[in-house]
Amino acid sequence: MMKAKVFIYVHPFEGMPTEENFRLIEEDLPPLKDGEFLAEAVYLSVDPYMRAYAPRLKVGETMIGSQVAKVIESKSIQFPIGSYVVGVFGWRTHTVVPENLPVSQFTPPPVLISYDGSVPLSYYLGVLGMPGATAYFGFLDICKPKPGETVVVSGAAGAVGSHVGQIAKIKGCKVIGIAGSDQKCQWLKTIGFDFVINYKKDNVEQALRAAAPNGVDCYFDNVGGEITTTVINQMNRFGRVSCCGAIASYNDNTPAKVTTFLLPVILQELEFKGFVIYTWRNKWNEAVKRNQEWMTEGKLQYQETITEGFENMPKALIQLMQGKNVGKAIVKV
Numbered sequence: 001m002m003k004a005k006v007f008i009y010v011h012p013f014e015g016m017p018t019e020e021n022f023r024l025i026e027e028d029l030p031p032l033k034d035g036e037f038l039a040e041a042v043y044l045s046v047d048p049y050m051r052a053y054a055p056r057l058k059v060g061e062t063m064i065g066s067q068v069a070k071v072i073e074s075k076s077i078q079f080p081i082g083s084y085v086v087g088v089f090g091w092r093t094h095t096v097v098p099e100n101l102p103v104s105q106f107t108p109p110p111v112l113i114s115y116d117g118s119v120p121l122s123y124y125l126g127v128l129g130m131p132g133a134t135a136y137f138g139f140l141d142i143c144k145p146k147p148g149e150t151v152v153v154s155g156a157a158g159a160v161g162s163h164v165g166q167i168a169k170i171k172g173c174k175v176i177g178i179a180g181s182d183q184k185c186q187w188l189k190t191i192g193f194d195f196v197i198n199y200k201k202d203n204v205e206q207a208l209r210a211a212a213p214n215g216v217d218c219y220f221d222n223v224g225g226e227i228t229t230t231v232i233n234q235m236n237r238f239g240r241v242s243c244c245g246a247i248a249s250y251n252d253n254t255p256a257k258v259t260t261f262l263l264p265v266i267l268q269e270l271e272f273k274g275f276v277i278y279t280w281r282n283k284w285n286e287a288v289k290r291n292q293e294w295m296t297e298g299k300l301q302y303q304e305t306i307t308e309g310f311e312n313m314p315k316a317l318i319q320l321m322q323g324k325n326v327g328k329a330i331v332k333v
């Protein structure tokens with residue numbers, strides 16, 4: 001009988017995630033029924049939404065998450081043995097998956113990867129996967145950047161932020177990245193960011209005024225909190241804000257009750273748009289294809305922080321929330 005290692009969410013998050021929020025168990029898997037396949041995880045994605053999703057998580061459930069997995073047994077014509085899939089199977093090494101897994105706002109169906117070996121499989125969880133699509137649609141469709149405009153990206157050295165900044169350069173914009181260490185800022189310069197601000201060290205308000213003396217046209221917001229208030233206050237009339245993430249508040253059990261940036265939103269007539277990437281599910285391949293082309297053309301650099309070992313999933317999530325990743329955070333089983 002096949003056994004799966006599974007992380008269960010056992011204690012509700014309070015502040016930063018800890019190892020105690022999770023328990024690793026072994027689960028016996030049933031034999032396959034018609035239309036099912038057995039997926040063996042190869043890489044698991046580590047994402048900030050895993051913490052943000054907490055209010056919807058029930059104690060005792062398998063921790064949520066997506067993975068690249070190999071089909072090792074199959075009674076499904078759609079998912080043959082030896083193929084690779086991206087699926088939202090949770091923090092599990094092995095999963096019996098029905099080919100018609102129920103779909104919800106955050107759980108798309110498993111998708112076969114047309115894998116030719118030209119890039120690591122882990123890229124399908126990053127630059128050629130959900131974060132890559134987030135950068136592509138969340139920036140281009142919402143910020144609608146024009147050549148010569150000034151773009152600010154927060155969370156700039158992460159999976160989504162580093163990608164957005166490079167698309168902004170491709171589109172002929174001036175790009176300012178905000179990140180949490182000198183090492184991250186240094187990397188951002190090597191991949192083409194025009195200005196970088198270390199928010200843990202620099203005075204963000206002054207540094208941004210110096211980098212963008214004519215104001216900011218587009219803000220791709222990955223973090224929320226004080227950084228957002230500071231950027232919004234330096235935006236130009238008719239500026240666009242893509243509200244992608246708010247990681248600065250994901251560990252807060254009690255949401256803040258004040259919003260301090262609405263006056264500049266009104267006076268500067270800003271467009272402020274939140275989104276969940278799965279809304280673009282029907283156009284997904286457009287992003288994958290374009291991101292792949294930009295990589296091949298050498299216009300898009302990509303970095304991963306890979307943690308070895310399935311048992312280190314909690315550690316990898318904690319380290320992501322602490323800002324220890326550069327680029328996409330991945331766990332290799």
Ligand SMILES: NC(=O)C1=CN([C@@H]2O[C@H](COP(=O)(O)OP(=O)(O)OC[C@H]3O[C@@H](n4cnc5c(N)ncnc54)[C@H](OP(=O)(O)O)[C@@H]3O)[C@@H](O)[C@H]2O)C=CC1
Binds near residue numbers: 327
């Ligand atoms: N709307 C959507 O559909 C989607 C939204 N997202 C959101 O995009 C954002 C980036 O995701 P992703 O690229 O995967 O993750 P990242 O790779 O950017 O990793 C998270 C980073 O957030 C930074 N961070 C942590 N705490 C804070 C804080 N208090 N203030 C500022 N920065 C902080 C850290 O970098 P540093 O060292 O710079 O602090 C850390 O490395 C997240 O907010 C996520 O929720 C992602 C995918 C889809």
Ligand SMILES: CCCCC/C=C\CC(=O)/C=C/C=C/C=C/[C@@H](O)CCCC(=O)O
Binds near residue numbers: 053086087
């Ligand atoms: C599930 C997110 C709930 C909390 C939202 C909070 C913050 C924004 C954010 O980070 C949203 C992320 C959305 C991710 C959606 C993922 C799914 O579509 C699964 C994608 C599968 C894949 O990895 O390809």
